[in-house]
Amino acid sequence: MAVRVAITGFGGRMGRALAEALLLSDEAELSAAVVRPGSSLVGADAGEVAGLGRNGIAIVDSLDKADFDVLIDFTAPQATVDNSAYCAAHGHPIVIGTTGFDSEQKNQVLTNAGKVALCLASNFSTGVNLCFKLLEIAARVMGEDADIEIVEAHHRHKVDAPSGTALSMGEVVAETLGRDLEKVAIYGREGQTGARERDTIGFATVRGGDVVGEHSVMFLAEGERVEISHRASSRLSFARGAVRAAIWLMGNKQSVRAPGHYDMRDVLGLN
Template sequence: MAIKVAVTGFGGRMGRALAQALGQSDAAELSAAIVRPESSLVGADAGEVAGLGRSGLPIVGDLAQADFDVLIDFTAPVATLANTAFCAARGKPIVIGTTGFDPAQKAEVLAHAQSIPLCLASNFSTGVNLCFKLLETAARVLGEDADIEIVEAHHRHKVDAPSGTAISMGEVVAGTLGRDLSEVAVYGREGQTGARSRDTIGFATVRGGDVVGDHTVMFLADGERVEIGHKASSRLSFARGAVRAALWLAGEGLAGREPGHYDMRDVLGL
C-alpha cells in the first residue's frame, strides 16, 4: 500500500516538483494538493497543474479537507507553523522544507516534535547533505588555519538571504570548530572593514535569473584553498529527497518513527 502524501504550497515551483517526484515513486502517492484558500487554483486538477496530465485529484484550499499519512510543507514560516500544529493535533508526521524562520518560530515548530515525528531540513538534496558531512572533515583538518567564506546563489524570487542551506553549512563548520555562528558570522562587507579576523565565517549572497541553488564553502589558507560546493540544476533533487524523508518518517507498514526532530542526515544515515 502506497504512503499517502499531502503537499502544501502546491501552486509553487516546489509543489509541482513534489508532484513529479511522487509520480515517480512506487511507494508513495499524492493524496492531497493544498493551496491558499483564496487561490484561483482551488478546484483545479492537481495533475494538470503539475504538468502531469489529468489525475482526478482536485486542489483544495484547506488542510482539513486533505486525506494523508504524511504532510510535506514547503511554504512560508507563518503557514508552516499552522500546518505543523495541525499535524501535531492529529498525530501526523510532517516533512518541512520551509526556510526563513526566526528563532522563536523555529522553536515553536520544533516543540511539536515532542508529539509527532518531524523532519526539518534546510535542504533535502542528497548531494547537499553529503556536503555537510564533507564540511565536518574539512573544518577539522583545515579550519584553524584557513579563512572560511560561504557563497550562495539563487533565483530572483527567493525571499530570504542567506539561504537556509548556506546558514546550515556555516553551522556545521562553526560547530565543528567550537564556534557560535551567531557570534562569528559576517553577512556582507562594505567600506573600510579592516583586516579580516581568522575566527569569522563570511557569507556572500547572489540573487538573479533562474538559478535553482549554488553553494560553495571556501577554506582559504596561505598558498592554497579548498572548495566544497554543490550546484542544483533541478528542484527535483530537493523533491525526491523530501519524498524519501516522508517515506522514512512513515516507516514500514505505517508504523512510523517515534516522535522527535529529525533532519535529512538522519534519513540518509549520515
C-alpha cells in the same frame, strides 16, 4: 501499499516538483494538494496544474479537507508553523523544507516534534547533505588554519538571505570548530573593514535569473585553498529527497517513526 502524501503550497514551483517526484516514486503517492484559501486553483485537477496530466485529485484550501498519511510542507514560515501544529494535533508526520524562520517560529515548529515525527531540513538534496558531512571533515582538518567563506546564489524570487542551506553550512563548520555562528558570522562587507579576523565566517549572497541553487564553502589557507561546492540544476533533486524523507518517517506504515526532530542526514544515515 503506498504512503499517501499531502503537499501544501501546491501552486508553487516546489509543489509542482514534489508532484513529479511522487509520480516517479514506487513507495509514495500524491493523495492531497493544498493551496491557500482564496486561491484560484481551488477545485482544479492537481495533475493538470502540475503539468503531469489529470489524476482526479481536486486541489483544496485546507488540511481539514485532505486525506493523507504524511505532509510535505514547502510554504512560508507562519503557514508552516500552523501546518505543523495541525499535524501534531492529528498525528501526521511532517516533512518541512520551509526556510526563513525567526527564532520564535522555529521554536514553535520544533515544539511539535514532541508529538509527531518531524523532519526539518534546510535542503533535502542528497548531494547537499553529503556536503554537510564533508564540511565537518574539512573543518576538523583545516578550520583552525584557514579563512572560511560561504558564497550562495539563487533565483531572483527567493525572499530570504543568506539561504537556509548556506546558514546550515555555516552552522556545521562553526559547531565543528566550537564557535558560535551568531558571534562570528559576517554578512557582506563594505568600506574600510580592516583586516580579516581569522575566527570569522563570511557569507556572500547572489540573487538573479533562474538559478536553482548554488553553494560553495571555501577554506582559504596560506598557499592553498579547498572548496566544497554543490550546484542544483533542477528542483527535482530537492523534491525527491523530501519524498524519501516522507517515506522514511512513515517507517513500514504499520510502525510510524517515533515523535522527534529529524533531519535529512538522519534519513540518509549520515548522522
